[in-house]
Amino acid sequence: MKQIFEGIYTDxxxxxxxxxxxxKKVYKEKLIQxxxxxxxxxxxxxxxxxxxxxxxxxxxxxxxxxxAIYLGSAEGTTVSHVSDIIGKKGAVFCIDISEIAxxxxxxxxxxxxxxxxxxxxAQLTENYEEYFTQKADCLFQDISQRNQxxxxxxxxxxxxKGGLGALALKTKSISQSESKENILDYELExxxxxxxxxxxxxxxxxxxxxxxxxxKKK
Amino acid sequence: MEQREFLRKxxxxxxxxxxxxxxxxxxxxxxxxxxxxxxLDSINNLMSENLNEWKIRNPxxxxxxxxxxxxRNTIQIQEEKTKLIEFIExxxxxxxxxxxxxxxxxIGAKLLSEAGSKxxxxxxxxxxxxxxxxxxxxxxxxxxxxxxxxxxxLFNHPLLQNMPRFKRGKAARIIAGKLAIALKQDYFxxxxxxxxxxxxxxxxxxxxxxxxxxxxxxxxxxxxxxxxKDRRKEEFVKENKKREHQMESRTFTPEERRAYFANQKRNKxxxxxxxxxxxxxxxxxxxxxxxxxxxNDFNQNYNKIGNDKRNRSESxxxxxxxxxxxxxxxxxxxxxxxTKRY
Numbered sequence: 001m002k003q004i005f006e007g008i009y010t011d012x013x014x015x016x017x018x019x020x021x022x023x024k025k026v027y028k029e030k031l032i033q034x035x036x037x038x039x040x041x042x043x044x045x046x047x048x049x050x051x052x053x054x055x056x057x058x059x060x061x062x063x064x065x066x067x068a069i070y071l072g073s074a075e076g077t078t079v080s081h082v083s084d085i086i087g088k089k090g091a092v093f094c095i096d097i098s099e100i101a102x103x104x105x106x107x108x109x110x111x112x113x114x115x116x117x118x119x120x121x122a123q124l125t126e127n128y129e130e131y132f133t134q135k136a137d138c139l140f141q142d143i144s145q146r147n148q149x150x151x152x153x154x155x156x157x158x159x160x161k162g163g164l165g166a167l168a169l170k171t172k173s174i175s176q177s178e179s180k181e182n183i184l185d186y187e188l189e190x191x192x193x194x195x196x197x198x199x200x201x202x203x204x205x206x207x208x209x210x211x212x213x214x215x216k217k218k
Numbered sequence: 219m220e221q222r223e224f225l226r227k228x229x230x231x232x233x234x235x236x237x238x239x240x241x242x243x244x245x246x247x248x249x250x251x252x253x254x255x256x257x258l259d260s261i262n263n264l265m266s267e268n269l270n271e272w273k274i275r276n277p278x279x280x281x282x283x284x285x286x287x288x289x290r291n292t293i294q295i296q297e298e299k300t301k302l303i304e305f306i307e308x309x310x311x312x313x314x315x316x317x318x319x320x321x322x323x324x325i326g327a328k329l330l331s332e333a334g335s336k337x338x339x340x341x342x343x344x345x346x347x348x349x350x351x352x353x354x355x356x357x358x359x360x361x362x363x364x365x366x367x368x369x370x371x372l373f374n375h376p377l378l379q380n381m382p383r384f385k386r387g388k389a390a391r392i393i394a395g396k397l398a399i400a401l402k403q404d405y406f407x408x409x410x411x412x413x414x415x416x417x418x419x420x421x422x423x424x425x426x427x428x429x430x431x432x433x434x435x436x437x438x439x440x441x442x443x444x445x446x447k448d449r450r451k452e453e454f455v456k457e458n459k460k461r462e463h464q465m466e467s468r469t470f471t472p473e474e475r476r477a478y479f480a481n482q483k484r485n486k487x488x489x490x491x492x493x494x495x496x497x498x499x500x501x502x503x504x505x506x507x508x509x510x511x512x513x514n515d516f517n518q519n520y521n522k523i524g525n526d527k528r529n530r531s532e533s534x535x536x537x538x539x540x541x542x543x544x545x546x547x548x549x550x551x552x553x554x555x556x557t558k559r560y
Contacts, residue, residue, distance in 0.1 A: 091222065099240045106234055109226075116226055119233045131229070
């Protein structure tokens, strides 16, 4: 096992994270035993962050012991891997609007002690302002809405200066007719108000019409 | 660290309460039932259509068994539908005693499912209740200069059924107003005054129906009829074209195909008669084993199409003999796009 980023490993083919709770699966992923440790396979077809790593991400935004904000957590497939990376000292705040998805996430949060679920609309930051007395280290967003970039900028007030952020951009939910390159240019202009853009990655074979954008707060 | 653990437990508790609150509402079962009802309607239509078509063909043995299972399933679905309707009526009577009396329970449930939850529906103004279910027409009206919709799901209301077109908007407005009041009564658990309100409403609507027509309204009605006539004509022409196209692109049984080609050949020969061949081909066209009348009709139909095809093939033949250039199958060049940012 070779380490790419902090807490993320490969064996040449697929990507793994160390399992926080030994012997438990979250979705139907593979478990592998090596050197006395247990690793969980990370599926790039189900997680946009993993697809970004496969396509050559420069920097990983998550590290051990950090506090992260995850907008659009859904049922918690990617969240479980993030909680593997940050370890028991870290914390990940998961925000989602859907009750049915949140119901599954609360079951996950019972086992994993670093997951903090919040049921709210990510556009209305006043709803969960009270939880963030300190500023977070990193911010991740995967929401398919028309004003994705705007939501990301609005939530950046919880992020510290120099903190890293990543946005999984779905271009089809912004415009059906426009080409994805044009949409990306337009969305980057919105993001440049608050962020310095480090890298943009098209997630082509894994997700169509998607980008992963890596940023640093000014 | 202990503070963090405390915070996490509080957050878990809060989200779980929120989820339970959302799931515990009785109206969610009504919404699910109404959505199922509309789905079952479409399923029932599809199955009964299949069943009737199959019945005509005189199925036997194994085919008969398959048909019987289909029949059993369709009957079961119809029974389920009646049970669902009873369930909706009962639940609506408990949750919305005033509202379900004035708007019949099924229409009320449809309005509820469109709004999403009890609270949202009860705090709606009358004007939005009036057009609930006509979202497409409403947004066309807001975006382009289309006419505004008069009614959404309220169109099926029994008081609106026999209303003339130009009075329907006025009546729908009055009914929606009464519905908005009834909803507020139900939400804050007021008295059951539905009988009194219902009588008043019926009186009012009969008054509207008996109002004499103004001349402007008469003129409108005439114009509308003229538009309808034009539309029907267009549809008729379209359908005819479609039918012809269907006949051309249909797959044939071998017998039919033989008859079709024979017809074509005969027509060709009649156009350019050759002395040696003419007698033979005429006999060839009339197939010997012609028994049923339907085949005759079929052949008559194909005479027309044969004529069309002959003309086309004739012109093609003419070109192919000369030095015609090969048709280019290159891609058509696109015009440069004037990019517009949404």
